[in-house]
Amino acid sequence: MSFKKNFIKFEESIDFNFISKILSLGDHESFIASRWNASYILESVFQIRNIQDNNNGFKKMFDELNKKYNLKKYKSDLDIFYSLISGTRSNTHRDSYHVYIIGAYGRTLYKVEDKEYIVGPGDLLHIAPYQLHTAIGIDPRIIISFGVRNNVV
DSSP states (O other), rough: EEEEETTTSSOOOOSHHHHHHHHHHHHHOOOSSSOOOTTTTTGGGGEETTEEEESSOOOHHOOOHHHOOTTTOOOEEEEEEEESTTTTTTOEEEEEEEEEEEEEEEEEEEEEETTEEEOTTTTTEETTTTTOOOEESSSSEEEEEEEEEOOOO
């Protein structure tokens, strides 16, 4: 696991208008990625899958991340997770593959095993396979998640 402050500077501002633009530019699978309550849907965490597709500006980032963190050319993907209000959280879970979290908007507290990291815009957090983790939005947030699925060829 590693944590790097100011890993990247975004050329374009990434905010909730940007999320709308991503959704309008392509046919991206999207869903609620946390527990939800039917009376409070907008207090959920949302996920947009495979944002590297459809010429929306993320292909370059995807290629650079693959070049740096996916040397064996495993299957990989780039997703966005976002929440509209403070206090939303992901389900506590373990991924079976490497995950690289890049802060894009707001601050998110990541609890990884017994350590805590606050990821802000431009920061990078690497979560190794099978590490227990959860994300808690300190602010409304947008996170870019690069997954290197080393268990899938």
